[in-house]
Amino acid sequence: MSALRRFDLNLLRVFTALMEERHVTRAAERLHLSQPALSHALRRLREALDDPLLVKTEAGMRPTPRAEALLPRVRQALALLETGLAPPAPFDPATSAHHFVIATTDYFEEVLYPAFLAGLRRRAPGITLEIALITDEVLRSGLAEGRVDLVVGPEAVSGLPAELVQRPWMGEELVCLAARDNAAVGEALSLEAFVACPQVALADISGLHAGRVDTWLASQGLSRRVISQNLNYMAAARIVAGSEALMVLPRRMAELFAGLLPVRLVTPPPGLPRLEMQLIHHGLYANEAPQAWLRRQLLDFAGESGAWE
Structure with a gap:
């Protein structure tokens, strides 16, 4: 069994605080823990790493050579985790140069798209859009592979892969x-x-x-x-x-x-x-900021167009 599988990663923050503070009480205060809880965590660290880590001396608590060698690596690991777990940067339409691919019908492209694009360009002057045909390949793999961001305009389609999300969009007589x-x-x-x-x-x-x-x-x-x-x-x-x-x-x-x-x-x-049109997207990208923003723009456009009246 690897050392990582047996190690509680929550102890990494405790280790860093102890090494930097070199004092159990101050480390506990820094981590908003009680002193007994911090002392228990230190015992678990010593057992897991098979090293005393901090040793009392006349000059105060001092880290062992093993602890000193581990500290920069633990700091790096925590920094990588912080970066990796941080929420994605928000989508800023005013500065974005994102390229969107929309698979759609010629009805949307001929009648609705010019006005939609004009409004979109006012809010996001740097983005580009590409229109593609709606095909079975788009519905089966284009959305899943991220080659197409959104399908706009068809009526409800049966037999789609379960991971595709359909929602009502616009209606017209x-x-x-x-x-x-x-x-x-x-x-x-x-x-x-x-x-x-x-x-x-x-x-x-x-x-x-x-x-x-x-x-x-x-x-x-x-x-x-x-x-x-x-x-x-x-x-x-x-x-x-x-x-x-x-x-x-x-x-x-x-x-x-x-x-x-x-x-x-x-x-x-x-x-x-009536014609009842849908938006179709892949569940994998439901929370991706650019795609979510594009869907909101289309929903707002439908409301502004009085499409359901």
């Missing part, structure tokens, strides 16, 4: 988008008209709302006729602008496209579920 000259679609759609229309949908690579819409229809014994699945909203909206198809998307993105393309908003059938 879904609307339909149709070409301005699509005479087959009026200002609002009944459920029957909705399922009869050809539709463009997003490929459900990130747990977004396309699956929610289809699940909602399936609960009523219905399904929609999807003529194209696309990877991003802009491509899908351009198809809608030049065809008789419609698509389902969050209202703010629909309003953005209505100003860019010959498309218009259409009221969806009653009961169409």
Whole structure:
């Protein structure tokens, strides 16, 4: 058995105080211990180190050669422990040059990210951000390995590793988008008209709302006729602008496209579920100051945006 396994590390502070004070009473006062408790600790030290450590002389208590040799090493060990156990330095956004990687959807990147980044840069002018796609690899290993700090925007994802933490973030109503000259679609759609229309949908690579819409229809014994699945909203909206198809998307993105393309908003059938977005992070980094700060900024942004109204 090693000496360390048998040694009570709490005695290191007692040893240092005794060597520096060379007086049991003064060492006890320094450590806020009673004199009997300090004397007991000294006996334990002597037994553990098999050395008297302090010896009474005419000039007072003097450390033995073994004690004198140990003192600088014990001081160094205590200093290393103090440094290692000290709380991490606080994250200062005003001076930080931290690089964040956010995996997200094109909805967040196109509609919400510009305003979010502008506010973030005012508070943290030295940070940089990188946008990545939400993929299975990100969810399975990117977050765990620290290559991605946060996943922003997908709806609740089932079957995630247990160490991933999901929390609600923002919600928004879904609307339909149709070409301005699509005479087959009026200002609002009944459920029957909705399922009869050809539709463009997003490929459900990130747990977004396309699956929610289809699940909602399936609960009523219905399904929609999807003529194209696309990877991003802009491509899908351009198809809608030049065809008789419609698509389902969050209202703010629909309003953005209505100003860019010959498309218009259409009221969806009653009961169409809302988009309910999540933040996902890894439990390993829950208390890391930069990541915690980024999550707080996103939560504050959601509140300021009135996202749950």
